[in-house]
Amino acid sequence: MSNIPETGRTPRVQIRLIIIQVLVFSLLLTLGGRLWYLQIRNGDEYTAEAASNHVQQVVQPAVRGSILDSRGVPIADNQTRLVVSASRTELMKMKDDGDAVLTRLAEVLDMAPKDVHDKVRLCDSKTPQPCWNGSPYQPIPVTDEANTQQALQIRERAEDFPGITAEPTAVRRYAAPGKAGTSQVLGYLSPVTDVEIEKAQDSDSPYLRSDQVGRSGLERTYDKELRGKAGVTRYEVDNLGRVIGEADSDKAQPGANVVTSIDARVQGVAEYELNEAMKAARKENDRNTNENYKADAGAVVVMESKTGRVVSMASQPTYDPNSWVGGISGKDYAKLTGKGSNYPLLNRAIQGQAAPGSIFKVISSAAAVNAGYDFHGNYPCPASYSIGNQVFKNFESKGYGSIDLGRALEVSCDTVFYGIAHKEWQKDGGTKPSKNTGDWFYKTARQFGLGKETGVDLPNEVPGRVPDRQWKQSFWEANKDSWCKQGKKNGDYVEQIAFENCLEGNKMRAGDSVNYSIGQGDTLVTPIQMAKIYSAISNGGTMYEPSIGKAVISADGKRTDEIKPKAQGRLPMNASTQASINDALAGVASRGSAAWRFQGWPQKKIPMHAKTGTAEVYGKQTTSWFASYTEDYTIIMTISQGGTGSGASGPAVRKIYEAMYGLTPDGKQDIKKALLPKPQQALPKIETDGSIDAPKIKPYVPEKPEIPVDGEQIAIGGRD
Known part of the structure; x- marks a missing residue:
């Protein structure tokens, strides 16, 4: 038993009790403060949050x-x-x-x-x-x-x-x-x-x-x-x-x-004729490779010349957008995006970039005049043009003597443009350019709107490329190391090119300039860009922003917001040059490189203007281009690895015009059969209940038989 007195424990017990009381009081005070904060200070906020949790x-x-x-x-x-x-x-x-x-x-x-x-x-x-x-x-x-x-x-x-x-x-x-x-x-x-x-x-x-x-x-x-x-x-x-x-x-x-602004009837014709043109090209032999043309992709744009509105836009290969409805399957997605698909999701009218070939020559003609050359002057058109040990041939090695720029456009003479471009290159200092270079051919192309998006109301448009001196320098800096590693002085063609590019790929060489003047080399354009340019030539020089949206109308038809055409400026040429180019392009269709495709066309009633183009691409077959316009419409068609412009694309373009104007192959017009002889002006009416009294459309059936050319069928690949 302890001898400690009872009174000795009391102070310590009391101290403990006091501490416990203080702790309990502190906890109660803290709890009370928290409850006040939640229920009074922020009560409304938490009440609202609690209510929302139940809605x-x-x-x-x-x-x-x-x-x-x-x-x-x-x-x-x-x-x-x-x-x-x-x-x-x-x-x-x-x-x-x-x-x-x-x-x-x-x-x-x-x-x-x-x-x-x-x-x-x-x-x-x-x-x-x-x-x-x-x-x-x-x-x-x-x-x-x-x-x-x-x-x-x-x-x-x-x-x-x-x-x-x-x-x-x-x-x-x-x-x-x-x-x-x-x-x-x-x-x-x-x-x-x-x-x-x-x-x-x-x-x-x-x-x-x-x-x-x-x-x-x-x-x-x-x-x-x-x-x-x-x-x-x-x-x-x-x-x-x-x-x-x-x-x-x-x-x-x-x-x-x-x-x-799309006309579904014209769209059906354009899609059909583009596809048929590609199928026809695949049956023709490419004499350069001794294989049939692959014709693996193509595009066509039909545009109102006076507004820039797109009447039809087709791209091949294509796909069915209904496959995305409700969620696309993995199998279908692979078909649309796999390596063997050739990427049908691409809209090649605005995303397909290629060298334009001779349809670029309207730009070179304007550049020559801007540089001081007389459009109606005389320029030699020999079968070939030599720069050092390089020989640049005319298409099919034909010569036409001394001709003006108009005739050069008609017969698509390359050597006329070679000569002018070479002289301008020399004036600018050659590979050692002067401080104030004219660079007329490159400046004019940019003034035509090349090298940048047209502004069409579709996403993911690409800008194309104008390979001027600035681009050459930037491209060389980005690729120099690769070229130097790959290049060999005495290697194969690709290795020799890499070797030359390693040494002087940043220099504008004579060959670069003369190739550029006829739409070859590193130049890239899209069909929508060329449609914008040719429609501007057609309407007298106004460049319009291409557009597809025409109006937004409310579901009940009570509100209409029209989308007006937007002018983007004027072509860099005076009225005289524009008129001269216009006459020359009419000559292309009536007596030049496209005349064999437009025999029997009612030229006096519906004047046709055209330019053919055949662009060479290293490692591939030639790209077919055909640019054309009437008073009302502009049509541009291109077929990758399809052959010549007049050979592959020309017939299809003519058939689109025939359907729009109601023409038979021999040039007679039946206005009742014409799909769109003049651009559509009025907007459709939408009723208050949302209904639309839309006309029915029948699938396009082409006119047959095809007209012969001088009693025989001329093979694709025979002309520019």
């Missing part, structure tokens, strides 16, 4: 606006399909999370159970597609290809399919009226991404997770106008996610309709 939104997607041709024919619209959807909220109430229901649904839809389950699972960083990245409270589409029988089974056996609906829903459709696909112009849709949602949060047109977004073509350019505004219904839910009531809702607002 969930269900989105009703807006009906996307249609894309119409110039007469109101839908080229992209919506069709009603039977869409089967699953309510995740209802499925999660079941003991097996809806597994049995989804399995029964898969059997009815002839789908694999796994595919159905995957479609209704929610997306996260670890879940691969397919999955649902929208609101879990929104019905999740399982398929938009259900047939009537399947939909009836689901609705009649509702007790077996709780949470499953089968309802008509608007789904995007690319109608291809008259077999006019217009694929690369229209583009396609795909689901919005998280990055896009984040970027658009503070804009006046935010994205919802259920939105489909335009990825290319007009669908992308006019996405904001076409998309409309989704409707939102707000539901009150408990802490288990069960709906206990409906709050308020905002009705969906349908998207506006975009009227284009």
